[in-house]
Amino acid sequence: xxxxxxxxxxxxxxxxxxxxxxxxxxxxxxxxxxxxxxxxxxxxxxxxxxxxxxxxxxxxxxxxxxxxxxxxxxxxxxxxxxxxxxxxxxxxxxxxxxxxxxxxxxxxxxxxxxxxxxxxxxxxxxxxxxxxxxxxxxxxxxxxxxxxxxxxxxxxxxxxxxxxxxxxxxxxxxxxxxxxxxxxxxxxxxxxxxxxxxxxxxxxxxxxxxxxxxxxxxxxxxxxxxxxxxxxxxxxxxxxxxxxxxxxxxxxxxxxxxxxxxxxxxxxxxxxxxxxxxxxxxxxxxxxxxxxxxxxxxxxxxxxxxxxxxxxxxxxxxxxxxxxxx
Amino acid sequence: xxxxxxxxxxxxxxxxxxxxxxxxxxxxxxxxxxxxxxxxxxxxxxxxxxxxxxxxxxxxxxxxxxxxxxxxxxxxxxxxxxxxxxxxxxxxxxxxxxxxxxxxxxxxxxxxxxxxxxxxxxxxxxxxxxxxxxxxxxxxxxxxxxxxxxxxxxxxxxxxxxxxxxxxxxxxxxxxxxxxxxxxxxxxxxxxxxxxxxxxxxxxxxxxxxxxxxxxxxxxxxxxxxxxxxxxxxxxxxxxxxxxxxxxxxxxxxxxxxxxxxxxxxxxxxxxxxxxxxxxxxxxxxxxxxxxxxxxxxxxxxxxxxxxxxxxxxxxxxxxxxxxxx
Numbered sequence: 001x002x003x004x005x006x007x008x009x010x011x012x013x014x015x016x017x018x019x020x021x022x023x024x025x026x027x028x029x030x031x032x033x034x035x036x037x038x039x040x041x042x043x044x045x046x047x048x049x050x051x052x053x054x055x056x057x058x059x060x061x062x063x064x065x066x067x068x069x070x071x072x073x074x075x076x077x078x079x080x081x082x083x084x085x086x087x088x089x090x091x092x093x094x095x096x097x098x099x100x101x102x103x104x105x106x107x108x109x110x111x112x113x114x115x116x117x118x119x120x121x122x123x124x125x126x127x128x129x130x131x132x133x134x135x136x137x138x139x140x141x142x143x144x145x146x147x148x149x150x151x152x153x154x155x156x157x158x159x160x161x162x163x164x165x166x167x168x169x170x171x172x173x174x175x176x177x178x179x180x181x182x183x184x185x186x187x188x189x190x191x192x193x194x195x196x197x198x199x200x201x202x203x204x205x206x207x208x209x210x211x212x213x214x215x216x217x218x219x220x221x222x223x224x225x226x227x228x229x230x231x232x233x234x235x236x237x238x239x240x241x242x243x244x245x246x247x248x249x250x251x252x253x254x255x256x257x258x259x260x261x262x263x264x265x266x267x268x269x270x271x272x273x274x275x276x277x278x279x280x281x282x283x284x285x286x287x288x289x290x291x292x293x294x295x296x297x298x299x300x301x302x303x304x305x306x307x308x309x310x311x312x313x314x315x316x317x318x319x320x321x322x323x324x325x326x
Numbered sequence: 327x328x329x330x331x332x333x334x335x336x337x338x339x340x341x342x343x344x345x346x347x348x349x350x351x352x353x354x355x356x357x358x359x360x361x362x363x364x365x366x367x368x369x370x371x372x373x374x375x376x377x378x379x380x381x382x383x384x385x386x387x388x389x390x391x392x393x394x395x396x397x398x399x400x401x402x403x404x405x406x407x408x409x410x411x412x413x414x415x416x417x418x419x420x421x422x423x424x425x426x427x428x429x430x431x432x433x434x435x436x437x438x439x440x441x442x443x444x445x446x447x448x449x450x451x452x453x454x455x456x457x458x459x460x461x462x463x464x465x466x467x468x469x470x471x472x473x474x475x476x477x478x479x480x481x482x483x484x485x486x487x488x489x490x491x492x493x494x495x496x497x498x499x500x501x502x503x504x505x506x507x508x509x510x511x512x513x514x515x516x517x518x519x520x521x522x523x524x525x526x527x528x529x530x531x532x533x534x535x536x537x538x539x540x541x542x543x544x545x546x547x548x549x550x551x552x553x554x555x556x557x558x559x560x561x562x563x564x565x566x567x568x569x570x571x572x573x574x575x576x577x578x579x580x581x582x583x584x585x586x587x588x589x590x591x592x593x594x595x596x597x598x599x600x601x602x603x604x605x606x607x608x609x610x611x612x613x614x615x616x617x618x619x620x621x622x623x624x625x626x627x628x629x630x631x632x633x634x635x636x637x638x639x640x641x642x643x644x645x646x647x648x649x650x651x652x
Contacts, residue, residue: 011444011448013347013442014442017348018347018348018349018352019347019348019349019442020347020348021339021344021345021346021347021348021444022343022344022345022346022347022348022351023344023345025348026344061572061574062574062578062584085444085448085451085452085458086452087448087451087452087456087457087458087459088448088451088458088459088462089458089459089460089572090459092451092452092455092456092459093456093459093460093569093570093571093572094459094572094574095456096455096456096567096569097569097571097572097574097580100564100565100569101580105565106565106566106567114451114452114453114456115452116339116340116345116444116448116449116451116452117444117448118337118347118411118442118443118444118445118448119444119445119448122337122411122413122414122442122443122444122445122448123442125411125413125414125418125440125442126411126412126413126418126440126441126442127440129418129422130413130418130419130421130422130440131413132411132413132414132415133413133414133415133416133418133419133420134415134419134466134472135463135464135465135466135477135480136414136463136464137461137462137463137464137484137489138461138462138463139461140460140461143595143596143598143599143600144577144593144594144595144596144599145572145573145574145576145577145596146460146573146576146596146599147576147596147598147599147603148598148599148600148602148603149598149603149624149625149626150488151461152626152630153487153488153625153626154461154487154488154489156487156626156627156630157483157484157486157487158463158483158484158487158489160483161479161480161482161483161484162476162479162480163463163480163484174594174595175595175600177600177601178600181600181634184630184633184634185630188627188629188630238426239426239431239432240432241422241432243419243422243423243426244419245419245423246387246415246419246420246423246471247471247472248387248388248420248423248471250471250472250473251470251471252388254423254427258388267470268470268500269469269470269500269501270469270470270471270472270473272469272473272474272475273469273470273472273473273474274469274474274501274503274504274507275503276474277473277474277475298475299475299479300475300478300479300482301482301514303514304478304482304510304511304514307510308507308510
């Protein structure tokens with residue numbers, strides 16, 4: 001075979017063809033070789049007839065990347081498929097690591113393209129309601145490549161800071177205590193009745209969705225194909241839908257037809273937004289409150305409080321035009 | 327018009343038609359009415375000819391949801407379009423809030439469907455390399471609906487816990503100091519040369535990508551259409567690509583052809599994974615180290631250390647079959 005080879009890292013989304021992007025379909029269609037974990041190969045079976053197929057087991061990520069590079073060096077177009085998004089705990093990282101190791105650069109004859117897709121957190125969220133309407137994190141509970149203290153520190157930090165959290169790789173046949181430890185860390189900061197949704201095989205034939213709460217999470221049926229979504233302190237479940245409010249109730253009176261609350265303006269920062277908060281901070285400090293007291297009251301580090309107090313802010317900022325946003 | 331109405335919350339991805347899912351295209355095709363922010367309406371102009379179009383400004387999310395419900399109650403099929411994913415800071419949340427307020431339940435004649443798509447973090451990551459190969463967070467710097475101390479606490483927590491972070495709504499004409507404060511909070515925990523990528527209008531006509539570092543981040547050209555990606559402590563930029571290693575180097579000797587490191591096994595948890603770490607912890611405690619000393623050494627809360635020490639772990643766990651994972 002002649003001509004330059006290409007490696008396309010293709011995120012196929014949750015697994016049903018209709019939730020795949022056009023570019024993902026096209027990338028698979030134009031490939032000579034398709035490489036992937038056996039389960040993912042099955043999900044795109046209809047699209048790969050007549051192509052060379054290289055099936056790999058779950059732990060052979062680096063092998064998959066090496067095989068892709070070999071085929072591309074031989075002039076072939078290779079689709080390296082990941083479920084969800086190729087960049088989210090997917091093949092994009094290991095592939096670049098292998099390519100760099102082999103001396104590849106972007107000037108190389110072998111081209112690389114990453115085709116983004118909806119990750120598990122996007123598709124699971126769509127199935128359970130609207131849990132990701134506010135700040136969120138993804139944490140993998142797999143300790144096959146990550147030391148447990150690193151994972152535990154992350155769980156602790158985001159539980160404390162009230163993020164919505166998606167747990168990837170929550171449990172396997174061998175790894176059963178990680179989810180128990182995650183629950184333990186979360187319960188230090190969050191209410192026991194915090195809503196939790198567990199989505200197994202979302203948008204696939206065996207899709208299964210369970211709603212539970214933080215204190216019962218570890219007893220639920222969770223496996224390798226599950227994603228666990230833990231709400232923040234405002235997340236609620238109503239009529240079987242998990243919803244995290246965006247914060248409209250901070251600005252608008254939702255009961256009263258959406259009138260703006262006193263002191264708030266549509267299209268402007270909240271009165272407790274950055275500039276309003278800096279004003280409050282300066283007033284409190286001027287009234288004699290110490291930096292340490294302010295740090296405790298606002299639950300932020302003292303040296304951060306001190307630094308913001310020291311930097312004057314320009315009142316003119318507030319006069320600039322707002323393009324508008326939520 | 328007769329028949330039951332439907333509201334479809336459609337995530338159109340980054341904006342180019344080829345990165346939209348088939349279901350997103352189909353949902354728009356089968357709709358009678360398309361509602362969205364003017365910019366998003368322009369992005370799908372080719373797909374909506376002949377349909378009723380309701381253009382809304384950026385701050386009118388609740389209005390968009392109310393209009394959608396009115397049209398659906400009149401028996402129309404409505405596509406409420408969001409850029410990226412409809413569930414990630416998108417219209418899914420506000421829509422359910424408005425529907426619940428109006429007494430809607432899933433048994434209502436008006437059906438609701440959420441169509442997931444690639445969010446800004448997925449598409450920006452694909453354009454800059456492979457930054458999301460390990461745990462990550464999304465934080466919106468907009469204080470229009472969220473008090474600044476909430477945002478600041480989240481920035482502080484994830485900077486400390488070494489997440490890769492995607493900043494949404496980093497800056498606007500009026501909101502210019504939020505990114506400076508975010509930088510200040512990050513620099514308390516992260517190296518000044520931490521890689522940062524700023525992606526503006528990814529996959530759109532005016533796409534612009536800038537690589538910078540944490541200490542220069544606030545001086546970069548950032549606007550309403552930018553997403554800011556901040557790496558973790560292992561993220562590097564090589565040949566113009568931002569990559570976060572998955573952790574293979576913890577288990578394999580990447581220089582030596584990928585041989586497994588001493589004490590590590592392919593397909594098994596790291597020696598510093600949960601069970602190995604618990605063993606270490608118990609040995610250190612048995613040797614006389616206090617809970618407080620262990621907490622400081624492992625940088626985890628003392629009460630968490632105490633609780634894990636108190637719970638015995640079953641050696642039999644290690645004998646279960648591993649399906650394999652990364």
